[in-house]
Each structure stands twice: as structure tokens, then as C-alpha cells.
Amino acid sequence: AQSVTQLDSQVPVFEEAPVELRCNYSSSVSVYLFWYVQYPNQGLQLLLKYLSGSTLVESINGFEAEFNKSQTSFHLRKPSVHISDTAEYFCAVRSTSGSRLTFGEGTQLTVNP
Amino acid sequence: GAGVSQTPSNKVTEKGKYVELRCDPISGHTALYWYRQSLGQGPEFLIYFQGTGAADDSGLPNDRFFAVRPEGSVSTLKIQRTERGDSAVYLCASSRDRDRGDTGELFFGEGSRLTVL
Numbered sequence A: 001a002q003s004v005t006q007l008d009s010q011v012p013v014f015e016e017a018p019v020e021l022r023c024n025y026s027s028s029v030s031v032y033l034f035w036y037v038q039y040p041n042q043g044l045q046l047l048l049k050y051l052s053g054s055t056l057v058e059s060i061n062g063f064e065a066e067f068n069k070s071q072t073s074f075h076l077r078k079p080s081v082h083i084s085d086t087a088e089y090f091c092a093v094r095s096t097s098g099s100r101l102t103f104g105e106g107t108q109l110t111v112n113p
Numbered sequence B: 001g002a003g004v005s006q007t008p009s010n011k012v013t014e015k016g017k018y019v020e021l022r023c024d025p026i027s028g029h030t031a032l033y034w035y036r037q038s039l040g041q042g043p044e045f046l047i048y049f050q051g052t053g054a055a056d057d058s059g060l061p062n063d064r065f066f067a068v069r070p071e072g073s074v075s076t077l078k079i080q081r082t083e084r085g086d087s088a089v090y091l092c093a094s095s096r097d098r099d100r101g102d103t104g105e106l107f108f109g110e111g112s113r114l115t116v117l
Helices: none
Strands: A003-006 A010-014 A019-021 A023-026 A031-038 A044-050 A056-058 A064-068 A073-078 A087-095 A107-112 B005-007 B010-013 B019-024 B031-037 B044-050 B053-056 B065-068 B075-079 B088-095 B112-116
Touching (some): A003 A087, A010 A019, A019 A107, A031 A073, A044 A064, A073 A087, B010 B019, B075 B088
Parallel strands (some): A010 A107
Antiparallel strands (some): A003 A023, A023 A073, A064 A073, B031 B088, B044 B053, B088 B112
């Protein structure tokens, strides 16, 4: 079985500041890793994913995450946030041979002007 | 439609009543998932269908919960004798079959918010 820990439930930042949302996972088998975002009054959307290959993955809106196997982490970063990045962010893990996606409890990112 | 569709978007019921929540996945997606999201928590896995059959129903909390997908497309989540603790947002997601190019992405609907009074 897999589990995910998101270390911060709330992260308030000012616009144009850098941000890091932390995610650690636990698994005895190889995994795929995901970040999903939920904007207010919308459904969950995939932000980025690590399946294989380069451990640094990027989204189209400037977020990036790095898979660190030794530290079992998949932290999400953005060098300069916008008001529109305000949302709840969920880290998720799935074994490479399974289908069930296990989510963390989420981090509410609030970007203030 | 282009995305996963869930109905109703909101459902208010009284304790003890029966409810059905419907999910219409993306056309051609053979895998379908139900999750439950309580306030302040991440989505919690309930059940996974591959085609018509439930491949993994280990997340269903008790025998009051049941889900079907008779024709391998639309799915219905059924909750009997509802309790106040069942209040949550019920999310449905679909994905392509692993053997047909599954990239690991689940596409989620906007959810059905269930409130049990």
C-alpha cells in the first residue's frame, strides 16, 4: 500500500514570491507520482506527473516538481506565483503495477496581492 | 460531452434515505473510479471498474455502499440507509485502459455534493 503526506495544510504567499509545496510518499514498490490542482468550484485537474525518465517534470503554467527517490519526495515549486494560482493542490501516488491513486490531504495555496 | 459528467451536482437527503449518484465518463475510457472527499481532506478511494466489472472495491466503507457499471460506460454509486457521516463530495474519474496507452492520468468530474440531514 502507498501513502502520501503533504506537510503543509495552508501556504499563504504574496504575488510574485516563490513557493514550495511539500510532498512525501511511502511505498514498498515503484511508483508514479502526480500533482493535481483544484481551483475554487472546479473539479480536480492534473498539473504534472512523473512516470519515468527525467526526475524533473514541468507544467505548462510554470510549476515544476522533482522526484527524489532517496528522500521519497515530490515537492512542487514555482519561482513566481500569480493570484490565479490560488487553489488547493493534491499530491498523489500510484504503484507502477496498480490502478488505485492515493491522495494526500491537500495544501491550500493562497496568493495575496 | 468532452469531460466526465456527474449528476446531481448537489443532493440533500434525510438520514435513512436511499441515494443514487451518476457518473458519465469520457467516451472510450474503460477505467472508472469513485472517490469520496470530506471537508478538509484529500480524495479517498472507494471503487475501481475496468469495463463492467469492479476490479477493486476495497475502499467501500461498508455494505450500505454499492456501485454498478452494467454496460461499461455510465456508473451509478448507490448508498442505502444514509447516515450524516456520509455527507461528502463524491468524485468520479475515468482513464484510458492501461493496455491501450494509459498515461496514468485520471480525468475527474466536478463531483456530487451529498448532504445528509
